[in-house]
Amino acid sequence: MKNSSVKWFCMISMRRKNVGDKPARDEVVDPTAYRFQSALIEAIEAHVSALRRTRLRALQYRGADFGRVIAIELYFRLINDADLRKAFDRQTAGEALPDHPDAIPISTVANWVFQHMSGRYRNPLTTLSGWKSYIRERLNEWRTDSREQYRQQNRHVQREKESPVVALALSRRFYLHLLPIMQLSSSDPIWLVPDNQPWVDELVARGERVERFPTALEIRPQTPIPGPLTNWDTNLWRYDHFLDVLCRLSAATVVVAEGNNPDDEILARAAQSAGVRSICIQQGWSPVVHNGFRRMRFDMFCVWGEEFARMLRPFNRRQPFAVTGSHMIAPLERKADPVARGISVFLQKDSLLITQAAWIGMLEFVHWCATTWPDREILVREHPAGPLTAEEIAMIGNLENVVFCPAREMPLQEVLDRSELAVAFFSTTLIEALGRHVVPLIVNITGAPRYSPDLEAMGVAVEVCDFDQAKIATKNLLGGDISRMRHRIPTIINRFFAARRDAALDNIVRLVKKSD
Numbered sequence: 001m002k003n004s005s006v007k008w009f010c011m012i013s014m015r016r017k018n019v020g021d022k023p024a025r026d027e028v029v030d031p032t033a034y035r036f037q038s039a040l041i042e043a044i045e046a047h048v049s050a051l052r053r054t055r056l057r058a059l060q061y062r063g064a065d066f067g068r069v070i071a072i073e074l075y076f077r078l079i080n081d082a083d084l085r086k087a088f089d090r091q092t093a094g095e096a097l098p099d100h101p102d103a104i105p106i107s108t109v110a111n112w113v114f115q116h117m118s119g120r121y122r123n124p125l126t127t128l129s130g131w132k133s134y135i136r137e138r139l140n141e142w143r144t145d146s147r148e149q150y151r152q153q154n155r156h157v158q159r160e161k162e163s164p165v166v167a168l169a170l171s172r173r174f175y176l177h178l179l180p181i182m183q184l185s186s187s188d189p190i191w192l193v194p195d196n197q198p199w200v201d202e203l204v205a206r207g208e209r210v211e212r213f214p215t216a217l218e219i220r221p222q223t224p225i226p227g228p229l230t231n232w233d234t235n236l237w238r239y240d241h242f243l244d245v246l247c248r249l250s251a252a253t254v255v256v257a258e259g260n261n262p263d264d265e266i267l268a269r270a271a272q273s274a275g276v277r278s279i280c281i282q283q284g285w286s287p288v289v290h291n292g293f294r295r296m297r298f299d300m301f302c303v304w305g306e307e308f309a310r311m312l313r314p315f316n317r318r319q320p321f322a323v324t325g326s327h328m329i330a331p332l333e334r335k336a337d338p339v340a341r342g343i344s345v346f347l348q349k350d351s352l353l354i355t356q357a358a359w360i361g362m363l364e365f366v367h368w369c370a371t372t373w374p375d376r377e378i379l380v381r382e383h384p385a386g387p388l389t390a391e392e393i394a395m396i397g398n399l400e401n402v403v404f405c406p407a408r409e410m411p412l413q414e415v416l417d418r419s420e421l422a423v424a425f426f427s428t429t430l431i432e433a434l435g436r437h438v439v440p441l442i443v444n445i446t447g448a449p450r451y452s453p454d455l456e457a458m459g460v461a462v463e464v465c466d467f468d469q470a471k472i473a474t475k476n477l478l479g480g481d482i483s484r485m486r487h488r489i490p491t492i493i494n495r496f497f498a499a500r501r502d503a504a505l506d507n508i509v510r511l512v513k514k515s516d
Contacts, residue, residue, distance in 0.1 A: 028355060028357050028358045028361055029446070029447050029466070032447070034446055034448045036085055037288060037290070037353070039117050041075065041290050041291055043113045043117040046121070047113050047115075048067045051067070051070070052067065054228055062273065064239060064273050065269065068291075068295050069232070069235050070232055070235075071291040072261065075290055075291040076262075079290075081106075083104075083107065084107075084113075087110075087114060088114070163251060164189060164190050165182060165186035165255060165512060166190045166254045168254065168256045169257075170263060171197070172197075174258070175191065175199075177281070177328060180505055181281065182255070184505065185255075185512040190209045190210070191208060191211065192245065192254075192267070193210060195212040195214050195215055213241055235266055238263065238266050239270050242271075251274075251276050252277070253279060254267055254268070254271045254276055254277070254278050255281065255512060257281050258280070258281075258282070258283040258284065259296055261292070264280065279512055280301045285428045285431060287452040287453075289315050293315065294315040294316065296312075296316045296319040297319060300320055300511055301320070304323075304324075304496060304498065306323050306498065307453055307496050308496070309321040309323060323498045325499030329432055329501065330435070331434075331496075331500060332436055333490070335420075335437040342376060342377035343369050343377070343378050343420075344380075344415050344419035344422045344423070344433075345369070345380050345422075345423045346429045347381065347382050347386070353446040355445070361445075362443070365423070367396050371397075373401075374401055375401070377401055378402045379405050381405045381406075382406060383427075387406075412429065413436065416433055416435075417436055420439065420482055421474070423441045424440070426451060430461070434460060437486055439482045439485045439489075441461070441464070441473055441474065442456070442462070442463040443470050444464065445466070451463055461485070462485075
């Protein structure tokens with residue numbers, strides 16, 4: 001194990017010397033990553049707005065608006081697009097790039113957005129040829145009577161006395177998050193799940209009602225597709241399917257977790273067309289409010305505390321929020337175990353904002369904590385989407401006080417209750433730690449000015465931007481600063497967690513059961 005660790009570390013060191021690699025990957029902070037993400041988010045918003053201006057009801061299909069679906073699809077498709085990232089870096093460095101996407105090179109889809117990122121986009125209606133093309137398309141539309149889609153009426157659900165609640169569970173994690181709500185909201189809840197998820201067989205075996213939806217649809221949309229939506233026909237097929245399902249099941253309400261997946265938005269639009277209420281339940285927090293959390297239009301969005309609603313409102317003018325509390329997090333009035341001395345480290349990797357150097361630095365930081373304080377537990381929590389490899393575990397070292405805490409073996413609440421300090425890059429657990437009176441240490445290597453929300457400004461956390469500062473901050477915190485910060489947590493905790501777990505569950509269930 002030790003030899004593989006040394007071999008892996010040497011390989012990384014050699015890679016750092018390779019001048020062909022992007023220099024920013026050799027640094028803890030990639031100076032352009034956050035700028036790229038911010039520019040991408042705004043460019044996608046601009047692209048969708050431009051699509052809307054191409055024609056009347058350009059992004060509507062069967063009366064449902066697909067603008068937010070397109071924005072979410074573009075964000076998750078392009079956020080890790082290496083070619084687009086290189087083009088952005090070259091353009092911001094002042095290089096004059098070719099006009100044609102193949103010569104840059106970037107994909108056609110990436111080029112739609114890059115036109116806005118680079119300031120190259122020109123509204124075609126500002127030119128005579130653009131107006132002529134626009135008029136030809138409208139005349140052709142009139143002749144072919146493709147306006148039929150606007151006249152087609154969507155079916156509305158015929159409510160029954162015991163209409164079921166339908167929950168969208170795109171993963172086991174979201175199923176577990178919604179399960180307590182569904183158990184109390186409906187006598188016979190229905191789980192809407194993808195047909196390619198093997199864990200769903202367990203639900204069927206337990207006798208739960210499951211409605212699988214196809215992930216590879218082969219049917220055609222039920223009405224003609226307007227111009228800008230022709231590139232997104234799969235989403236339209238999904239809308240048709242969801243709408244048929246809701247009508248067939250006579251659904252009363254649909255419930256989704258998080259709300260930032262294209263399928264969340266498609267289901268919400270199908271529910272709106274069918275006259276069914278849609279409710280979104282906060283599952284975590286993104287310090288960057290990207291396109292998945294903008295322009296939301298659920299009938300209600302349940303947040304843990306008012307602080308989250310405050311941060312989301314500027315980007316969601318039409319979205320009503322209900323401050324319910326979290327049904328999964330149990331905030332305390334005081335520390336559960338006053339003598340707990342552990343340091344919990346919540347690992348994150350495989351992200352645009354986390355460089356290879358930052359990832360290695362965090363593993364080395366874990367090792368440093370364990371050797372500096374051999375009498376303290378160092379609780380290491382890997383991210384569910386990024387489990388540790390054998391080489392990465394070897395980097396941390398085989399030390400007696402290092403405790404690996406995968407989610408399937410140790411609940412988050414237990415990890416936090418055994419800790420007095422929680423360390424992460426930008427994990428939601430930095431906020432969840434406050435609920436258990438654990439002080440967060442934010443290692444902000446993202447290039448963003450500050451973690452959002454600014455916990456350090458509230459006096460309940462410390463934020464640093466490199467590992468040398470992190471080591472100094474850890475020594476200061478364990479030397480006495482933690483106790484002073486912990487006294488401030490009760491003054492701000494209600495801003496993030498408005499109710500205790502059982503009360504929050506009651507609040508959410510009441511909203512789900514509420515009739516129009």
